[in-house]
Every structure is written in C-alpha cells, then in structure tokens.
Amino acid sequence: MKSHIPLIVGNWKMNPATLGKARKLFLDTRKEIGRKKLETQIAVAPPFPFLSEMQRLSPSQRIGLAAQDVFFESIGAHTGEVSLPMLKSVGVSSVIVGHSERRAAGETDEEIYKDIQAIFKSGVTAIVCVGEKARDAQGNYFGIVEAQIRSAIRSIPKTKLKQLVIAYEPVWAIGTGNHATAEDVHEMKLFIQKIIADQFGRDAIKKVRVLYGGSVKKKNAHALLAVGQVDGFLIGGASLKPKEFAAIIHIAESHGKGTL
Ligand code: PGA
Numbered sequence: 001m002k003s004h005i006p007l008i009v010g011n012w013k014m015n016p017a018t019l020g021k022a023r024k025l026f027l028d029t030r031k032e033i034g035r036k037k038l039e040t041q042i043a044v045a046p047p048f049p050f051l052s053e054m055q056r057l058s059p060s061q062r063i064g065l066a067a068q069d070v071f072f073e074s075i076g077a078h079t080g081e082v083s084l085p086m087l088k089s090v091g092v093s094s095v096i097v098g099h100s101e102r103r104a105a106g107e108t109d110e111e112i113y114k115d116i117q118a119i120f121k122s123g124v125t126a127i128v129c130v131g132e133k134a135r136d137a138q139g140n141y142f143g144i145v146e147a148q149i150r151s152a153i154r155s156i157p158k159t160k161l162k163q164l165v166i167a168y169e170p171v172w173a174i175g176t177g178n179h180a181t182a183e184d185v186h187e188m189k190l191f192i193q194k195i196i197a198d199q200f201g202r203d204a205i206k207k208v209r210v211l212y213g214g215s216v217k218k219k220n221a222h223a224l225l226a227v228g229q230v231d232g233f234l235i236g237g238a239s240l241k242p243k244e245f246a247a248i249i250h251i252a253e254s255h256g257k258g259t260l
Pocket of ligand 1: 011169173174175176177213214215216234235236237238
C-alpha cells in the first residue's frame with residue numbers, strides 16, 4: 001500500500017521562554033529546512049501566546065501551525081481556556097489532543113473525546129496522542145492503547161477521517177532518550193491500523209496517519225520510518241534544535257521519495 005506523505009510535527013511544549021526567543025527558533029527552523037520544495041508536511045506547535053506572531057512569520061504556511069491543546073466549547077465563561085475559533089483565527093490547522101503531559105495533569109478520556117468532536121466540526125486536523133505508561137511482559141499495554149483510541153474515535157464520521165492523525169507516544173519514551181524500537185513501533189502501528197479498520201472498514205487505513213513520538217532524533221528517524229513504517233513523527237526536544245529538527249524532516253522527505 002502506498003504510504004502517506006510524511007507529517008512531521010514539532011511540539012515546543014512550554015518553550016522557549018520569551019516571544020523574542022520563539023521568533024528566533026521559528027526563523028532558524030525555517031532557514032534550516034531550506035527553500036527547496038518538500039512533499040513532507042511540517043508543523044510546529046508553539047505555546048498559545050506565540051501563535052499569531054508565528055503566523056505572521058510564515059504567511060505561506062510552509063510550516064503549518066498546530067496547537068498543543070484546545071477547549072471544546074467555542075466561546076463564553078471559561079477562564080483560562082482557548083477555543084477552536086480562536087486558534088483558527090491565528091492560522092492553526094491542527095491540534096494536539098490528549099498529550100500524555102495533559103493526561104498527567106488530569107485530562108480525562110471524556111474531555112479528550114469532547115475536544116475531538118469539536119475539532120472535527122471545526123475542520124482542522126486532530127493529532128490524537130495515545131500510549132502506555134510502561135511496558136509489561138504480558139502485553140497489557142496493547143489494551144491500554146486500544147481503550148484510549150476507541151474512546152477517542154467513537155462517533156467520528158467516516159467521511160472526515162482525513163482529519164484524524166494518531167500519534168503513538170509511549171510515555172516512557174517521552175523526553176527520556178529511550179525511544180521504542182523500530183520493530184515495536186511497527187507492531188503497534190499495525191495494531192492501531194487494525195483498530196481503525198475494525199471501526200471504519202479497511203479503506204480507512206489509507207486516510208488515517210499514524211505517527212510515532214518519544215525521543216525521536218535524527219539518528220533513529222530513518223529506522224522508525226523504514227522499519228517502524230510510521231507516517232511521520234511528533235517531536236518534542238529535538239524540535240527545539242533547528243538543525244536536528246530539519247535533519248529529521250529531510251530524512252522523512254528522502255524516505256517518502258524512496259531515495260534513502
Ligand atoms: P520528546 O517528546 O521528543 O522530547 O520525547 C515527544 C512528545 O512529547 O511529543
């Protein structure tokens with residue numbers, strides 16, 4: 001089956017410290033990626049206060065903008081929350097949902113479900129994060145990932161599946177330097193595709209991209225794409241290093257074109 005166009009998303013998390021530094025990070029990232037036209041889709045997810053400035057720096061949307069989170073209501077008395085219409089108005093085209101750091105801060109499967117419903121209605125892409133906290137010899141982690149996915153994707157209309165991206169991010173691999181092996185990632189990708197096929201039919205597999213996240217670096221990127229067979233990455237730490245992030249993008253591009 002022809003693979004998807006790679007998608008590489010940088011999650012800046014609560015970095016960098018100031019707008020000035022965010023501007024520099026964005027411009028350095030843009031410079032390192034270079035001017036050559038790429039098939040690979042690229043996005044970064046800066047903290048909310050920096051989004052509109054990043055939009056101004058990338059009017060062509062060559063580097064797309066993602067949000068790190070969202071609140072499902074669209075307007076009203078919800079102190080501290082940010083809505084989809086707000087995000088869309090500053091150029092956001094995809095939203096990360098259910099990141100393990102949000103789940104650890106108390107976000108529930110039910111809230112994630114509501115966020116996804118709102119995201120689908122708004123027409124932007126949902127990057128839904130799933131992943132186990134630890135691996136056990138009995139393989140219970142498959143059940144954990146399955147429950148997270150089934151809860152998140154229940155009642156998504158089949159016609160809108162192109163807006164769905166699943167990011168497999170084992171929590172033990174995030175920010176630790178211990179990435180999952182390419183073989184394990186491949187096994188999990190097939191498992192995720194089976195859940196998608198089960199829910200929406202086999203055709204759906206062509207529409208839903210599966211990313212991997214957790215200590216992705218330029219040195220492991222190729223194996224994760226070639227053996228892991230994921231459609232791209234959600235990248236934390238390495239997205240704060242423009243050279244490293246761009247190197248991963250270029251590896252994905254060569255892999256997508258079959259030249260690596
Ligand atoms: P990491 O983070 O690349 O720093 O491990 C990944 C993520 O949290 O999405």
